[in-house]
Amino acid sequence: MTITQQPQKNLPAPRSETRELSPVTVPRRWRSLAPRLIAPVALAAILLGFSLLSPVFLSVGNLVGVLGQMAILALVATGLTVVVRAGGIDLSIGVAVDLAALASAALIADGYRAWVAIVVGLFFGLLVGVVNAALIVGLRIPPFLATLSVWFIGSSVQQLLTGGGAPIYLSKPRVPIEFALLGRGYLLDVDGVIVSAALVALFIGALLGTTRWGRSVTVTGEQPTAARISGLRINRITVSAYLLCSLVGGFAGVILASRTNGFVPGSGQAYLMDAIGAVFIGATLSRFSRVSVPGTLMGVLIFGLLSNGMNLVGLSFFWQGLGRGVVLLAILLLGVLLSRNLPSGTGILTRLFTRPAARSTARTTT
Amino acid sequence: MTSVSNDRLLSMSGITKSFGSAQVLSEVSLELASGQILGLVGENGAGKSTLIKILTGLHTADSGSILLDGKPVVITCPADAEALGIHVIHQERYLAPQLSVAEQLYLGLGKLGGAWVRRGRLEERASADIKRVTGQNIDAALLVGQLTVAQQQLIQITRAVLSEPRVLILDEPTAPLAAGEVEQLFGTLRRLQEVGVGIIYISHYLQELNTITDRITVLRNGRNAGEVSLGSGDTLDDVVELMVGRKVVEFDHGRTPRSPQTEDAALKVTGLGVPRALNGLDFQVLPGEVLAVTGLVGSGIEILADALTGITKRHGTVEVKGGRVRDVADFVARGGAYVPSNRRRDGIFLRNTVAENISVTALSKITRSLGVIAPALENKLAQRLINKLDVRPANGSAIAGSLSGGNQQKVVLAKWLASDASVLVLDQPTSGVDVGSRAQIYAQINELVDGGAAVLLISVDLEELVGIADRTLVLYRGNIAAELSGNAVTTEKLLAIASGTNGAAELSAKATNPINVRQDA
Numbered sequence: 001m002t003i004t005q006q007p008q009k010n011l012p013a014p015r016s017e018t019r020e021l022s023p024v025t026v027p028r029r030w031r032s033l034a035p036r037l038i039a040p041v042a043l044a045a046i047l048l049g050f051s052l053l054s055p056v057f058l059s060v061g062n063l064v065g066v067l068g069q070m071a072i073l074a075l076v077a078t079g080l081t082v083v084v085r086a087g088g089i090d091l092s093i094g095v096a097v098d099l100a101a102l103a104s105a106a107l108i109a110d111g112y113r114a115w116v117a118i119v120v121g122l123f124f125g126l127l128v129g130v131v132n133a134a135l136i137v138g139l140r141i142p143p144f145l146a147t148l149s150v151w152f153i154g155s156s157v158q159q160l161l162t163g164g165g166a167p168i169y170l171s172k173p174r175v176p177i178e179f180a181l182l183g184r185g186y187l188l189d190v191d192g193v194i195v196s197a198a199l200v201a202l203f204i205g206a207l208l209g210t211t212r213w214g215r216s217v218t219v220t221g222e223q224p225t226a227a228r229i230s231g232l233r234i235n236r237i238t239v240s241a242y243l244l245c246s247l248v249g250g251f252a253g254v255i256l257a258s259r260t261n262g263f264v265p266g267s268g269q270a271y272l273m274d275a276i277g278a279v280f281i282g283a284t285l286s287r288f289s290r291v292s293v294p295g296t297l298m299g300v301l302i303f304g305l306l307s308n309g310m311n312l313v314g315l316s317f318f319w320q321g322l323g324r325g326v327v328l329l330a331i332l333l334l335g336v337l338l339s340r341n342l343p344s345g346t347g348i349l350t351r352l353f354t355r356p357a358a359r360s361t362a363r364t365t366t
Numbered sequence: 367m368t369s370v371s372n373d374r375l376l377s378m379s380g381i382t383k384s385f386g387s388a389q390v391l392s393e394v395s396l397e398l399a400s401g402q403i404l405g406l407v408g409e410n411g412a413g414k415s416t417l418i419k420i421l422t423g424l425h426t427a428d429s430g431s432i433l434l435d436g437k438p439v440v441i442t443c444p445a446d447a448e449a450l451g452i453h454v455i456h457q458e459r460y461l462a463p464q465l466s467v468a469e470q471l472y473l474g475l476g477k478l479g480g481a482w483v484r485r486g487r488l489e490e491r492a493s494a495d496i497k498r499v500t501g502q503n504i505d506a507a508l509l510v511g512q513l514t515v516a517q518q519q520l521i522q523i524t525r526a527v528l529s530e531p532r533v534l535i536l537d538e539p540t541a542p543l544a545a546g547e548v549e550q551l552f553g554t555l556r557r558l559q560e561v562g563v564g565i566i567y568i569s570h571y572l573q574e575l576n577t578i579t580d581r582i583t584v585l586r587n588g589r590n591a592g593e594v595s596l597g598s599g600d601t602l603d604d605v606v607e608l609m610v611g612r613k614v615v616e617f618d619h620g621r622t623p624r625s626p627q628t629e630d631a632a633l634k635v636t637g638l639g640v641p642r643a644l645n646g647l648d649f650q651v652l653p654g655e656v657l658a659v660t661g662l663v664g665s666g667i668e669i670l671a672d673a674l675t676g677i678t679k680r681h682g683t684v685e686v687k688g689g690r691v692r693d694v695a696d697f698v699a700r701g702g703a704y705v706p707s708n709r710r711r712d713g714i715f716l717r718n719t720v721a722e723n724i725s726v727t728a729l730s731k732i733t734r735s736l737g738v739i740a741p742a743l744e745n746k747l748a749q750r751l752i753n754k755l756d757v758r759p760a761n762g763s764a765i766a767g768s769l770s771g772g773n774q775q776k777v778v779l780a781k782w783l784a785s786d787a788s789v790l791v792l793d794q795p796t797s798g799v800d801v802g803s804r805a806q807i808y809a810q811i812n813e814l815v816d817g818g819a820a821v822l823l824i825s826v827d828l829e830e831l832v833g834i835a836d837r838t839l840v841l842y843r844g845n846i847a848a849e850l851s852g853n854a855v856t857t858e859k860l861l862a863i864a865s866g867t868n869g870a871a872e873l874s875a876k877a878t879n880p881i882n883v884r885q886d887a
């Protein structure tokens with residue numbers, strides 16, 4: 001603090017609390033650009049760092065391999081992006097992945113045709129979205145708590161359906177070729193899952209970025225009441241966001257089942273934390289911490305290359321979580337510090353814990 | 367400490383500030399003596415709020431100096447300003463919605479007492495302080511988010527006064543307040559003036575400045591346009607001319623009330639009720655007329671628009687052009703438009719561009735096949751309305767949150783012009799808008815109404831009601847206390863009825879189910 005003159009002695013002491021309530025304002029252009037460069041710089045640093053530490057890291061073979069490993073995470077994170085853009089969160093997206101994988105693997109194991117397994121798998125994923133939407137829009141439970149509950153319930157359901165968590169293994173000869181291609185096929189020498197993930201990401205990115213629906217989702221996520229007053233049916237919009245999210249989760253699940261030739265309970269849930277991290281890293285790319293599909297993909301890339309690099313340099317699994325946590329924290333922290341002066345609507349994070357949209361309680365005067 | 371000269375409590379000189387390439391302030395200076403109330407006026411975007419934000423450390427000036435008691439001070443953050451005794455009530459109300467009124471009031475003032483605070487006692491004291499400063503009864507146990515805009519403003523004023531400032535700055539404090547509360551506020555300001563506090567008072571209501579100040583500093587396009595001393599022969603017209611550069615006629619006072627073209631109500635409200643606030647209102651608005659509703663804080667006008675449009679739960683029926691409206695989406699789909707009073711929370715998408723704000727009500731018009739938005743159409747639509755309402759800067763890709771308050775309000779209006787709405791519910795539509803732009807907005811409203819639109823204008827600005835309403839309903843404790851039409855409306859009469867001193871009390875007592883709205887008339 002730099003006060004050169006203190007004109008009176010008996011003045012009220014400055015309090016730090018008041019500062020938090022004070023207005024936030026838009027800084028100059030260059031200042032608003034700085035926080036948006038953090039993620040790209042982090043990505044570059046990871047590329048550079050590991051290429052020095054490991055000779056194979058930058059080889060084409062390795063990088064393409066990383067893309068293939070990241071495809072499912074990319075799908076999950078893309079689905080999550082939709083919901084976060086709409087002002088919510090979906091902690092249960094891993095459950096959608098798992099249930100879809102479970103259903104399709106089980107059907108294939110029972111000798112059903114590939115398309116039946118795929119459709120039923122997607123349907124199981126969607127079911128999770130239906131439950132979420134019912135809880136959040138119908139019963140007005142805050143998204144964080146609603147999807148947390150579905151996560152718990154979903155974990156249990158998997159255990160019960162698999163007789164206590166027994167994995168399903170498919171014997172290769174019995175898997176229909178169409179189903180196998182989904183997760184293990186190649187298109188012009190490119191791993192098929194990369195193509196699938198890219199197509200889905202492109203589609204959702206275009207949906208969010210260029211369509212009327214995407215615009216409605218965005219403004220609903222920004223200021224739900226203002227969106228309502230503008231005549232948007234925010235309940236429908238919110239429902240559609242949760243459904244789309246879990247449908248994408250379901251698709252990821254079907255691919256997972258095909259790729260791993262079976263189903264291991266809880267394997268989809270493992271993607272949740274990385275997906276959340278990727279989505280919020282992506283938000284730092286935007287002027288207004290708005291999440292977007294390109295941003296999310298950048299986040300996924302950061303996580304993917306980081307894991308790969310840590311594996312290559314032989315860092316033990318136990319240290320890898322630490323590595324990821326530190327990188328995530330550094331990016332988000334820098335983002336907060338550098339964008340401190342940006343105008344805040346209601347921040348994404350605060351909204352997750354509060355009741356959704358409708359101001360149903362009357363603002364009466366007493 | 368020896369004060370250099372009491373005449374110069376505060377002086378700012380040569381203040382220059384730009385945001386990126388936009389020069390917002392150039393070489394602005396301002397002088398304030400202790401015990402003086404200085405008016406600060408200028409068009410929307412003239413730079414008033416920016417100047418104040420520099421004084422309170424929210425922005426840093428590019429150059430210029432600030433002297434307090436003749437000594438230079440450096441203010442880099444709001445805490446610096448508060449430590450120097452400079453306290454401001456910002457135009458945008460930055461309150462924490464999750465705090466209780468009592469907590470908000472004493473937060474950071476160091477008046478919470480010991481480590482353990484007795485809730486009940488704190489709330490009692492808060493209520494008493496609010497009553498003393500503003501004359502209003504506000505339940506201190508409520509959360510700030512539950513209060514109306516006007517009540518939140520009163521909390522801010524109380525908080526500022528309790529902090530015992532040396533320099534108090536009020537940036538459009540009365541925009542949400544009704545006449546009675548404004549009087550109270552003026553009383554408080556005069557008391558502060560007597561103990562030597564220097565006050566800077568920013569307002570677009572020039573009449574108020576006439577009452578409370580003698581010296582006015584006028585800004586125009588970020589420069590000093592001049593000084594006016596109302597005592598010594600200058601008039602408000604001079605102020606307006608300095609501000610705008612021309613004379614402004616806000617209202618055509620000689621006008622005759624419109625006669626609506628048909629008798630089929632465009633907006634029909636039957637038995638509109640909200641527990642503890644509105645007591646079964648019946649009224650209708652015909653195409654081609656402006657029906658105004660006014661009243662004091664607590665009379666129910668704060669919640670009327672929310673209830674009518676379906677944002678708040680309510681009883682009764684609302685019909686727009688013959689079709690019943692269940693929620694706000696219905697209302698909009700039938701050609702309704704709602705300009706809410708809480709602009710920052712409900713009106714504008716602060717983090718979207720101006721164009722996105724304007725087009726949100728007209729998405730179907732700018733969408734091509736497959737639901738894809740055509741940016742060219744969107745920009746064209748936005749640019750047309752930006753020009754029509756004279757939004758500054760006239761740039762559709764500017765972020766709405768960076769516009770000045772009055773310009774944000776114009777954007778909210780623009781979005782409803784984009785939707786071609788024909789039943790407009792306007793809740794304080796000119797709050798924070800400068801004289802010139804106000805005249806423009808009234809011209810817009812008149813044009814719409816002449817074209818057959820029905821307007822329900824909810825306003826506490828009595829001049830405005832007298833100026834453009836064809837009929838006026840006065841609410842008193844949740845009931846319609848009187849309906850005045852056309853020429854019968856005068857400011858004095860409205861005020862008398864709204865404050866219950868003109869037979870209104872009897873009127874409301876006769877109501878079958880008197881409701882329980884605490885209020886000081």
Ligand SMILES: Nc1ncnc2c1ncn2[C@@H]1O[C@H](COP(=O)(O)OP(=O)(O)OP(=O)(O)O)[C@@H](O)[C@H]1O
Nearest residue numbers: 026385390410411412413414415416769770771772
């Ligand atoms: N953070 C910012 N970034 C960019 N431009 C800004 C920022 N803050 C203000 N401006 C611009 O500075 C100009 C002055 O704004 P300011 O808020 O000071 O006006 P004002 O005189 O208070 O107007 P009003 O009467 O409408 O409140 C406006 O053109 C506004 O768009």
Ligand SMILES: [Mg+2]
Nearest residue numbers: 415457770771
């Ligand atoms: Mg201002």
